[in-house]
Amino acid sequence: MAESVVSFLVDRLTTLVEEEAKLLSGIREQVQDLVDELERIKAFLRVADAKEDSDPQLKVWVKQVRDVAHEMEDALDKFRLSHSHDHGRGFHASLHKLSCIIKKWKARHQIAADIQRINTKVHSLSEGHERYNFLDQAGSISARQIQHLKFGQGDALLLEEADLVAIGERKKQLIDMLMKDDSGRQVVPVVGMGGLGKTTVVKHVYEDPIVQKRFKVHAWITVSRSFSLNQLLRHMINKIFKVIRKPVPEDEKIEDMDANQLRKKIKKMLQNSRYLIVLDDLWHIPDWEAINHAMPNNNHGSRVMLTTRHAYVASASCLGNPDMLYHLEPLSPEDSWTLFCRKTFQGNSCLPNLEELCRSILRKCGGLPLAIVAISAVLALKDERNVDEWAAVSGSIGAEIDENDQLDSMKKLLYLSYSDLPYHLKSCFLYLSIFPDLYQIEHMRLIRLWLAEGFVIGKEGMTPEEVAGSYLRELLDRSLIQAAETATDGRVRSYRIHDLLREIVISKSREQNFAAIEKEQGTMVPDKVRRLSIVNTMQNVQKKTTSGSQLRSLLIFGAEDSFTDFPIPKLFPTGLQLLTVLDLEGAHLEIFPREVVKLLLLKYLSLRNSKVKEIPSSIKKLQYLETLDLKHSHVVELPAEIMNLKRLRHLLVYRYEVESYARFNARKGVKVPAGICGLQSLQKLCFIEANQDNGTLMAELGRMNQLRRLGIYKLRTEDGVTLSSSVQKMTMLRSFSVFSEEKDKIIDLSHISCPPPLLRRLYLAGRLQSLPHWISSLQNLVRLFLKWSWLKEDPIVHLQGLPNLVHLELLQVYDGESLHFEAGGFPSLKLLGIDKLDELQSVTIEEGAMPCLEKLIIQRCKLLKRVPSGIEHLTNLKLLEFFDMPDELFMSLQPDGGEDHLKVAHVPAVYYSYWRGGGWDVYSLVNEGESSNSGASVVRRLERNVLWKV
Numbered sequence: 001m002a003e004s005v006v007s008f009l010v011d012r013l014t015t016l017v018e019e020e021a022k023l024l025s026g027i028r029e030q031v032q033d034l035v036d037e038l039e040r041i042k043a044f045l046r047v048a049d050a051k052e053d054s055d056p057q058l059k060v061w062v063k064q065v066r067d068v069a070h071e072m073e074d075a076l077d078k079f080r081l082s083h084s085h086d087h088g089r090g091f092h093a094s095l096h097k098l099s100c101i102i103k104k105w106k107a108r109h110q111i112a113a114d115i116q117r118i119n120t121k122v123h124s125l126s127e128g129h130e131r132y133n134f135l136d137q138a139g140s141i142s143a144r145q146i147q148h149l150k151f152g153q154g155d156a157l158l159l160e161e162a163d164l165v166a167i168g169e170r171k172k173q174l175i176d177m178l179m180k181d182d183s184g185r186q187v188v189p190v191v192g193m194g195g196l197g198k199t200t201v202v203k204h205v206y207e208d209p210i211v212q213k214r215f216k217v218h219a220w221i222t223v224s225r226s227f228s229l230n231q232l233l234r235h236m237i238n239k240i241f242k243v244i245r246k247p248v249p250e251d252e253k254i255e256d257m258d259a260n261q262l263r264k265k266i267k268k269m270l271q272n273s274r275y276l277i278v279l280d281d282l283w284h285i286p287d288w289e290a291i292n293h294a295m296p297n298n299n300h301g302s303r304v305m306l307t308t309r310h311a312y313v314a315s316a317s318c319l320g321n322p323d324m325l326y327h328l329e330p331l332s333p334e335d336s337w338t339l340f341c342r343k344t345f346q347g348n349s350c351l352p353n354l355e356e357l358c359r360s361i362l363r364k365c366g367g368l369p370l371a372i373v374a375i376s377a378v379l380a381l382k383d384e385r386n387v388d389e390w391a392a393v394s395g396s397i398g399a400e401i402d403e404n405d406q407l408d409s410m411k412k413l414l415y416l417s418y419s420d421l422p423y424h425l426k427s428c429f430l431y432l433s434i435f436p437d438l439y440q441i442e443h444m445r446l447i448r449l450w451l452a453e454g455f456v457i458g459k460e461g462m463t464p465e466e467v468a469g470s471y472l473r474e475l476l477d478r479s480l481i482q483a484a485e486t487a488t489d490g491r492v493r494s495y496r497i498h499d500l501l502r503e504i505v506i507s508k509s510r511e512q513n514f515a516a517i518e519k520e521q522g523t524m525v526p527d528k529v530r531r532l533s534i535v536n537t538m539q540n541v542q543k544k545t546t547s548g549s550q551l552r553s554l555l556i557f558g559a560e561d562s563f564t565d566f567p568i569p570k571l572f573p574t575g576l577q578l579l580t581v582l583d584l585e586g587a588h589l590e591i592f593p594r595e596v597v598k599l600l601l602l603k604y605l606s607l608r609n610s611k612v613k614e615i616p617s618s619i620k621k622l623q624y625l626e627t628l629d630l631k632h633s634h635v636v637e638l639p640a641e642i643m644n645l646k647r648l649r650h651l652l653v654y655r656y657e658v659e660s661y662a663r664f665n666a667r668k669g670v671k672v673p674a675g676i677c678g679l680q681s682l683q684k685l686c687f688i689e690a691n692q693d694n695g696t697l698m699a700e701l702g703r704m705n706q707l708r709r710l711g712i713y714k715l716r717t718e719d720g721v722t723l724s725s726s727v728q729k730m731t732m733l734r735s736f737s738v739f740s741e742e743k744d745k746i747i748d749l750s751h752i753s754c755p756p757p758l759l760r761r762l763y764l765a766g767r768l769q770s771l772p773h774w775i776s777s778l779q780n781l782v783r784l785f786l787k788w789s790w791l792k793e794d795p796i797v798h799l800q801g802l803p804n805l806v807h808l809e810l811l812q813v814y815d816g817e818s819l820h821f822e823a824g825g826f827p828s829l830k831l832l833g834i835d836k837l838d839e840l841q842s843v844t845i846e847e848g849a850m851p852c853l854e855k856l857i858i859q860r861c862k863l864l865k866r867v868p869s870g871i872e873h874l875t876n877l878k879l880l881e882f883f884d885m886p887d888e889l890f891m892s893l894q895p896d897g898g899e900d901h902l903k904v905a906h907v908p909a910v911y912y913s914y915w916r917g918g919g920w921d922v923y924s925l926v927n928e929g930e931s932s933n934s935g936a937s938v939v940r941r942l943e944r945n946v947l948w949k950v
Contacts, residue, residue, distance in 0.1 A: 066512060067528065074550060075114045077578050081600055167201060170328070174205045177324060178276070178303050179214065185297040186321065187304045189314035192328035193479035193498065194413045195370030198307040199280055201328065206278050206305070215276035215303065217243055217269075222280045229290050233262035236277070236294070240269050263294040271298050279306040283420060285316045292317070309417055311477040330367025337362065339369065343376030357390045364499040370413060371500050414504055417480055427455045428471050429480060432497050433509040434517060434533040436557050440484040440494040443472065445606075448627045448650055452581050452604035453553065465649075465683060465708070488807040488831045488855075489760070489782035515553075531581075533557060553581035568595060577601070585609055585629075597621045607633050608652075620644035626681075630670075631655065640673040648679050654687040654711065660915050661835070661860070662811055664743040664765065664788060669713030677703045686711025691741055695719045702726035709735040715766070716741050720748030728754050735759075740766025743788050764789070771795050780804060787811040794818070800825030800849075809833035817841045817863075821870075823848035835859040845870035852876055859883040866892060867900045880904055882912040883920070893925055 177188050190198050205211060206220060219239035221232065234254055257265065277295055282288055288306070295304060308314050318324045331339065340362050341350055350358050361379070365371040375393075382389045421429060428450055435441050447468040450456055456464045456471070475481045476492070480501065485493040497505070509515045515531035531553035554568070554576065568576065579599045585608040596605065597618040605622070606629040613634040619625075620641035625648055632655040642648075653670040657663070669687035676688070677700035685707060690698055691714040698719045701710070707730050715723065715738055727736065727749075733756035740747045747766040755774045762775065765787040775784070776798045784805060786795065791814045799808065800821065806828050817839050823846040826832075830852055834840075840861045845868050853874050858864065858881075865888040871877070882889065890912050892900040904910050910925035 063512070070513070070528065070530065070550070071114070074578060077601060078114070081577060167197075167204060170201050171204050171208070174201065174305075174326060175208060175211060177326065178205070178211060178305070181301075183299045183301050185295070185299075185302045185304065186324055187306070187317050187319055188324050188326060189317050190305065190307045190326045190328055191311055191314040191479070192309070193368070193501075194309055194417050195368045195500075196328050196330060197369040198328050200369070202278060202280065202305055202307055206276070211276065215274055217273040217275040218277070219243060219275075220278045220280065223282050223287065223291075229259050230257075230262060232291070233259065233266065233294060236266055237262065237269070240266070244269075259290070266294040267296045270302070271296055272300075273298070273302075274300040275302045277304050279304065282306045282308045282313055282317075283310065285313055288313060288317050309479045311479070312474075331369060331372070332367065333362075336365065336367050336372060339372050340365075340376055343373055344379045346380070351384055353387060354384065354390055357387070357394045360394045361390075364503075366498045366500065368498065368500065411504065414501055417478060417501075418504065418508065421478070421480075424455070424457055425471060425474065427453075427514075429475060430505055430509045430512070430514050431455070431531075432481070433502065433506045434515045434531055434553070434555055435497075436517070436519065436533070436535045437499060437502060438496075439557070440496055442494050443492055444650075445629075446472070446495070448604060448629075449553075449581060449583070451649070452626060463683065463706075463708075487783075490806070531555075549575065549577065551576055551579055553583075554579060555581070555583040556585075556587055558586060568593070580604065580624075582606070592616055594618070600624070603627070603647075605629070609633070615639055615642070617641040623647070626650065628652070635670060636668065637671040638673060638676075643673060643675050643678055646679065647681055649681050650684045651679075651682060652684065652686065654713070660920075662787065664739075667713065667739060669711070669739075672697070675700075677701055680704065680706065682707060684709040686737065687713040687739070689713050690715045690719055690723070695722050698722040698726060700726075702729040705729055705731065707733055709733075711737040713739045714741045715739065715747060717746045717748055720746075721751050724749050724751035727756065728752055730756050731758070732756070733759055735761040737761075737763040738765070743767070763787075771798050773798075775799070776801060778802065783807040785809045785811075786813045789813040790815060792816070794820065796821060796825070802826070804828050806830045806852075809835070810837070811835040812837070815839050819843045821845045821849040826850045827852070829853055831855040831857075833857045833859075834861065837861050838863070840864050842866070843868035845873055847873040850874060855879045855881075857881045857883070858885065860885070862886060865889050867903055872903045872906065875906065877907050878909065880907045880910045884915055885912065895925070 174188065174190070177186075180186070190202055192198055203220075206218070212218065217240060219236055221236055221239065223232065234257075237254055252265075254262070254265070275295075279288075279291060292304075295302075304317075306314075306317060308317075314325050315322070330336075337359075340358065341348070344350070344358070358379075361375060362372070365375060379390065379393065382393070418426070418429060431446075431450065431453065432441065447465055450468050450471070451464050456468045458464060459467050462470075472481075472492070472495070476483065476495070481495045481497050483492045483494075484496040487493055506517065510529075513528040513530060515533070516529045517533045517535060519535035528550055530550060532551055533555040535557045551572070576599060578601060580601050581604040582596065582599065582602060583604065583606045585606050587607070587610050589607065589610045589612050592607070592612050592615055594616070596602070597616065598621075600621060601624055602622050603624050604627045605625060606627070608629045609632045611634055612630070613636075615630070615635055615638055617639045618641070619639065622645060625645050627650040628642075628645070628648060629650070629652050631652040633653075634655075635653055638653065654668060656667040659666065667687065669689045671692050672688045674693065674696065676685075676697070680703070682704060683706060685704070686709060688697070688711065690712050695716075695718070698712075698715075699722045701723070702725060704710075710727075710730065710733060712723065717740075723738075727733065736756070736759060738747055738749070744767055746769055747764055748769070749764075749772050750770070752772065752774050755778060758780055759778055760780050761783040762778070762781060763783075763785040765785075766789075768786075768789040768791060770793065771789075771791060775781075779802075781802055782804055784799070784802075784807070786809070788811065789795070790812065793814075794816055795810070795814055796819055799805070805826060808826070808829060808831070810833065812835070814837055816837075818841065819834075819837075821844065825846075826849065829850050832850070832853060832855070834843075834857070836859065838861070841863045843864070847870065849870075854876055856868075856871075856874070856877060856879070860883065863886075865886045867880075867889065871880075892898045893904060893910065893912070895901050904925070911922050912925070913920045913922045
């Protein structure tokens with residue numbers, strides 16, 4: 001019986017394999033044709049994307065083309081998916097193979113049918129293209145369309161009534177910059193996002209009588225995004241002639257001059273005058289360069305002012321003098337409220353029953369004067385007695401922006417920043433719509449998501465992560481995103497997007513079926529949406545979401561549900577076979593969901609902050625996985641099958657506990673299988689336990705020459721030499737962290753003779769026999785943490801020559817009685833932390849040491865009873881904070897007779913704190929007369945100190 005079954009199985013397999021081979025040979029040709037057509041469509045979309053909003057018919061047709069492109073991508077991925085099976089060996093494997101071949105055979109028949117259907121659509125679209133003559137519309141922009149895209153002073157005039165709010169100080173600062181005693185020509189760029197009122201502020205400066213008197217020759221030129229250079233130069237000439245009250249000479253035919261002739265003419269006119277030229281709304285560096293050559297440096301104290309949304313344009317224009325660059329900031333909450341009430345209630349006070357709603361609406365304006373004025377104009381027409389009307393605006397700002405004609409100018413102005421983006425950045429920017437409002441978007445998380453989505457275009461000599469980082473910098477420079485949290489070394493840790501920009505992005509994203517966010521009951525998810533984020537709870541979508549076959553990304557934020565049973569199969573019963581991103585950060589999961597390993601195209605998987613304890617061996621099926629983020633999960637060991645994930649670039653598997661003070665065993669690493677170093681694509685590997693073998697792992701690490709970040713946990717003393725040898729080979733390493741096996745065990749890294757030249761961050765936790773000599777040679781080092789080192793020699797002597805070090809923290813690093821900071825030492829240091837130097841009795845700071853220091857934090861030095869000698873030399877110090885220090889030191893700081901009070905009088909913020917009852921009581925030193933008796937007051941309660949967080 002068994003033999004007949006086997007015989008049947010073999011015959012059936014042979015027949016199906018033959019049929020599959022015939023089908024495969026035909027479908028491959030169709031697939032290649034599909035790939036070629038998709039490339040042509042994407043090339044078209046790059047051109048048409050910038051123009052679709054200028055013509056309703058074109059917009060409809062482009063949407064249809066985009067939908068077909070999505071269907072093509074789906075068909076190609078299904079074809080790729082049909083080749084992703086591992087059958088194993090043996091009789092059961094043969095049964096499995098038979099089953100898989102039957103499924104693949106059916107799938108490929110379906111793919112062939114899909115391709116035929118798509119080809120029919122492409123043919124139909126092509127006919128529509130010719131029928132409606134879209135070729136010319138997609139290939140060029142008419143004068144009417146250019147005019148539609150240009151927004152000049154019409155939007156600035158909308159802000160004219162805002163000029164009385166908080167403009168006085170800004171105007172004074174800019175006038176001071178114009179009046180500086182400098183005979184050379186200076187450029188004063190004013191930079192900020194659209195709608196901040198750059199034009200309004202500069203216009204008031206330009207029209208000020210003092211300015212007009214100083215600059216006899218002046219001209220205001222509106223550049224905007226689309227302009228003809230020749231027309232602009234002719235406009236400048238006419239403006240200048242008008243100011244000097246001379247007619248244009250009849251013999252000079254300005255209309256016939258080319259750009260070079262026009263520039264020479266302007267130079268000649270301005271050569272002997274002190275002039276002020278304002279270039280309003282400058283978008284691109286080449287535009288600046290083309291105009292700049294027309295304005296001479298005549299050593300008469302001339303000035304050029306410009307307004308721009310782009311920081312890189314501002315930097316390029318100020319001629320290497322960053323002191324002249326003016327960043328226009330949003331209005332403060334107080335000034336925003338003043339402007340809001342003035343415009344909404346005609347200067348009267350807000351009614352008490354409306355105040356909470358009004359402040360909610362105002363928060364979405366984010367201090368943007370244009371937005372405040374525009375929203376106020378809408379609210380001014382609402383019945384103050386009908387609270388529901390006001391609540392409707394508060395709850396649906398996005399819909400209001402889309403539908404209310406009164407907000408059209410604001411929408412156009414903000415939308416310009418998006419439409420000016422290069423094509424490859426538009427998808428990156430639209431992706432921000434998947435994050436909830438008020439959400440701080442973590443830097444590396446966004447980069448890893450972009451990589452998984454395929455948004456990053458490769459550049460020779462750069463890793464994809466570095467290219468994605470350049471994208472983020474450009475969005476930041478264009479004022480489309482803002483830095484939410486910045487590290488001391490200048491790295492942006494997280495970003496935020498202005499609420500109104502976010503509403504516009506959400507609208508555009510839904511329009512293109514790019515992404516949707518599900519955050520409340522009643523929200524309709526578009527049928528063809530490619531990316532979906534679910535906010536707060538899964539219950540909102542369980543009854544509505546029925547199909548996910550087209551989904552590429554699924555992100556869940558703040559889900560409070562406990563996942564006793566993984567809910568995704570219930571939400572998407574047809575499956576998520578094409579999913580490439582699954583982000584379940586913070587989900588209440590305790591067991592790794594077995595359904596996840598069925599998502600064979602997955603590139604990004606995050607179970608960060610979950611309670612998952614174990615990763616199954618079936619993880620090997622995720623052959624395309626690039627990011628596995630298990631940070632702050634409970635995983636302590638990775639299976640050997642992780643070695644099958646050859647495309648893995650980011651492996652994060654560790655957690656740490658933050659308490660009152662740093663604790664040696666607060667960090668937990670992970671055990672990795674032998675041969676982990678075979679994952680040659682890894683960029684980030686942390687934290688791995690080093691004490692699990694005979695040192696083989698530390699030796700093999702040298703093969704991982706692509707690593708940018710490496711974290712080692714539980715390093716044994718005897719493995720230090722081997723690790724040193726490996727680290728020397730990691731020429732691309734930027735961040736290196738090492739924790740010894742136990743607090744009193746020695747970290748021996750003294751054998752590194754040639755450290756990674758690009759190393760920027762170094763963290764060593766464990767005893768050191770002496771400070772490794774190579775640390776002082778790290779020219780690019782910006783952050784250095786030394787903990788539990790127990791050095792006999794003052795480490796400051798060897799560290800103060802580091803030219804770029806901005807952040808230094810020392811915990812139990814030295815058992816000497818004094819620290820000495822010499823003149824000229826630590827030229828770039830901004831933050832210095834000193835903790836638990838038990839024998840420390842004095843700190844001396846010479847004049848000229850640490851000239852850039854902004855924060856000084858001293859903790860638990862029980863014998864240090866006076867502030868550092870020479871602290872008065874730290875003129876840039878902004879924060880001085882003491883934690884659990886002797887009472888004598890605190891008494892010396894008191895304004896009523898404290899010996900050291902005058903030494904710290906120049907520091908804006910001085911705090912001292914005690915750990916009491918599971919939290920910090922933080923006291924602020926106040927000036928004499930502000931507080932009676934004690935001279936200090938409790939200003940805040942801190943639950944934990946995160947000073948030592950790596």
